[in-house]
Amino acid sequence: MMLYTLLQVNPIEGFFFGSGKSMVVGGVAVIILIGIGLWLWRMEKRIQALSRQADDAFQNTKSNAAS
Amino acid sequence: MIQGSWKIGGIALLAYVVWTTFTVPLGPGLLELRDRNEAASTDGITKRIETYELIGLGTHWGAGTEDLRVFIRKGQNLAQLPVIDVIDDTHAHIALLLPDTLPSRSWDVLANHPVDGTLFLQNGLFTDAYIIEPTAGLEPPVFDEHAPNLPHHFPFQPRIFETIRNLMLHVPMWFTMFLLMGIGFVASIRQLGQKEASNTVFDQRAEASVQVGMAFGVLGLLTGSLWARYTWGAWWVDDPQLNGALVTVLVYAGYLILRASVEDQRLRARLSAVYNLFAFIILMILLMVLPRFTESLHPGKGGNPGFNSYDLDSSLRAVFYPAVLGWMLLGTWMYRIRLQATQLNQKLQRLNQR
Numbered sequence: 001m002m003l004y005t006l007l008q009v010n011p012i013e014g015f016f017f018g019s020g021k022s023m024v025v026g027g028v029a030v031i032i033l034i035g036i037g038l039w040l041w042r043m044e045k046r047i048q049a050l051s052r053q054a055d056d057a058f059q060n061t062k063s064n065a066a067s
Numbered sequence: 068m069i070q071g072s073w074k075i076g077g078i079a080l081l082a083y084v085v086w087t088t089f090t091v092p093l094g095p096g097l098l099e100l101r102d103r104n105e106a107a108s109t110d111g112i113t114k115r116i117e118t119y120e121l122i123g124l125g126t127h128w129g130a131g132t133e134d135l136r137v138f139i140r141k142g143q144n145l146a147q148l149p150v151i152d153v154i155d156d157t158h159a160h161i162a163l164l165l166p167d168t169l170p171s172r173s174w175d176v177l178a179n180h181p182v183d184g185t186l187f188l189q190n191g192l193f194t195d196a197y198i199i200e201p202t203a204g205l206e207p208p209v210f211d212e213h214a215p216n217l218p219h220h221f222p223f224q225p226r227i228f229e230t231i232r233n234l235m236l237h238v239p240m241w242f243t244m245f246l247l248m249g250i251g252f253v254a255s256i257r258q259l260g261q262k263e264a265s266n267t268v269f270d271q272r273a274e275a276s277v278q279v280g281m282a283f284g285v286l287g288l289l290t291g292s293l294w295a296r297y298t299w300g301a302w303w304v305d306d307p308q309l310n311g312a313l314v315t316v317l318v319y320a321g322y323l324i325l326r327a328s329v330e331d332q333r334l335r336a337r338l339s340a341v342y343n344l345f346a347f348i349i350l351m352i353l354l355m356v357l358p359r360f361t362e363s364l365h366p367g368k369g370g371n372p373g374f375n376s377y378d379l380d381s382s383l384r385a386v387f388y389p390a391v392l393g394w395m396l397l398g399t400w401m402y403r404i405r406l407q408a409t410q411l412n413q414k415l416q417r418l419n420q421r
Contacts, residue, residue, distance in 0.1 A: 026089030030082045037078035040400060041071070047407045054414040061421050 077396025084390040088235045091382070094215065095126040096223025097188035100161070100176050117163040118151060119192075124223065127182040129156040134181050137161050138210055139174035139192055147208040166205070168198045177210075184215030189225070222380045226298050233294045235386055239394035240287035241312075241354070246395050247280030247402055248319070252347040255340035270336035271413070273343055275406040277322055283398055284316040299364055308365040311353035318346045 101120045121137060128135050132153035139146050151160040176191030221231050251273040258269035291309065296302050303309060322342055329335040358365070379387065 022090050022092075026086045029085040029089060033081050033085055034078065037074070040404060041074065044400075044404050044407065047404065047411055051407065051411045051414065054411060054418060057418055058414065058421075061418070065421075 073396060074400050077393050077400060080389045080393030081397060084235050084386055084393055087386045088232045088390075091386070092218075092220050093125055093229055093231070094217065094220040094223045095183040095186060096124050096225070096228075097126075097176060097178055097186045097191065098122045098124050100188065100191045103160070117196075119148075119161045119163055121159045121161050121176070121178065123157045123159075123178070123183075123186065124228065126157050126178075126180070126186070128153045128159055128180060130182055131180065134179075135159060136179040138177040138179070138208070140177055141171040141174050143207075144170050144205045145207045145210055146205045147210075163192075163194070165194070165197065166203075168200045168203045169194060170199070170201050170203045170205070172197075172199055179211075179213055181213065182216050184217075185212040186223075219382060221382055230294055230297050231383070233290055234383065235390040237287060237290040237294055238387070239391045240283045240290060242391045243394045243398035244280045244283040244287060245350075245354075247276045247283065247398055248347055248350055250402065251276035251280065251343055255343040255347075258336055258340040259344075264333045264337070267332055267336045270340060271409050272406060273340065274323075274326060275409055276402050277319055277343065279398060279402045279405055281316065281319050281323070282401075283394075284312075284319065288312060288316060295364075304364060306363045306365060307361040308354075308358045308363050311357060315350045315353050318349050322346055 099120075099122045101122060103118045103120050135150050135153055137148045137150055137159075139148060146165060149162045149164055151162050153159045172194055173190045174192040174194065176188040178186045178188075180186075224231055254269045254272035254276065258267070258273060261269065291312070292302050295304060295309070322339060325342055326335055326339050329338055
C-alpha cells in the first residue's frame, strides 16, 4: 500500500532513479551474478574430481578382473 | 587458471552489463503535448490562443526556465510556440499561437533546451481548428539542433521508455540459444559421421547443448513476453516473430522428448541426430528467414528481425555487445558443465554394471 502511494506521487522511473534505489538493485544483481559464477566454478571442479575418481575406480575394477 | 580465464571474463562482462543496465539513467524525452481545454481568444477575430501542456520524461526544464524553446514542424514548415510558463522539470505550458491558415493538421513537436538538447515527439500535435491549405507557408524561425549536455545515459524511445534495459537480457538470450543450438547441430552432424555407432560422444554434446540452449530459449520467451506486456499491452500477440520463437522452442522440446522415449543408446543417438538437423534448419527458417519477409510489431521489421541501427545508439552498444558476449560465454560454460555431468553419469552407470 505504501509503495502504491509512493508510485502515485512519483512515476516508477522517477522513484527508481530519484531515490537512488537503482544502485542498490544493480549492486544486488552483480552480487547474485558473481555468486552464480562462483557456484558454477565450484560445481565444475567437483564434477571433474568425481570424474577422475570414477576413472580410477574403473581402472581398479578392470585390473582386479584381469588378475 | 589461464584456461579458465574466459569464464572469469564472461562473469566480469556480465557484472559490468548488469551494473550499467540498472544504474545508467534514461535520457530525456517528450511524452505528450496535451490540450488544457482553456481556449481563449485575444481579440476574438483574427487570433486564437490555446494553451497546451508539454510533458517530458527525465527533462531538466527547471534548470534554465527561460532557455526552453518549443517548435512544431511538418516537412519544411517550422513554427515556434511561445512558452507561457515552466511548471517544473517535466511540465511547461505552451501557447498555440499560429496563423489561421496552416499547411497541415498533424505536426511533430520539438523542444530545445541547453541541458536536454533537442527532443522530438513525432505527430505530437493535431490542429483541428485551423483552415488547412497545403500550399500555405510559415515564416521559419531560427532553429538549431542541440546535443544534450548530460552524463552517460540510455536513449529515450517512445513507448519503450525504461524497458530499453531489457535489451541486455532479452536479445542475448536468443544469441546464446543460436550459438548452443549451432554447437548441437555440428555435434549431430559429427555423430552421424561416426563409423562406430556405439561411440556417442557427439550425441552427448548435442544433448547437453540443446538442454542448455532450451533454458536460454525459454528465458528469451519470458523476457520477450514481459516486454510485450509493457510496450504492446499484451503478454502475447499473434506475430510471426513471436510465434516462430515459440514453435522453435517446442521443436527442441520435441528433441528432448524423443531422446527420452528411445532406450537403445545407438538408435537414440542416430534418431536424435537426424531430428536435431531438421530442428536447427527450422530454427533458422522461423527466426532468421521468415521474419524478414513479414510485417510485425517486433522491432526492425522489413528486412531485419532484430533492432536496427536507428534503434541502437552508441550508449546502448557499449552495453549490448558485452552483454551478448558475456551471455554467450556463460552459456558455453553451462554447456560444458552439463556435458561433464552427463559424462560422469555415464561413467558411474558403467561402474555399477560391473
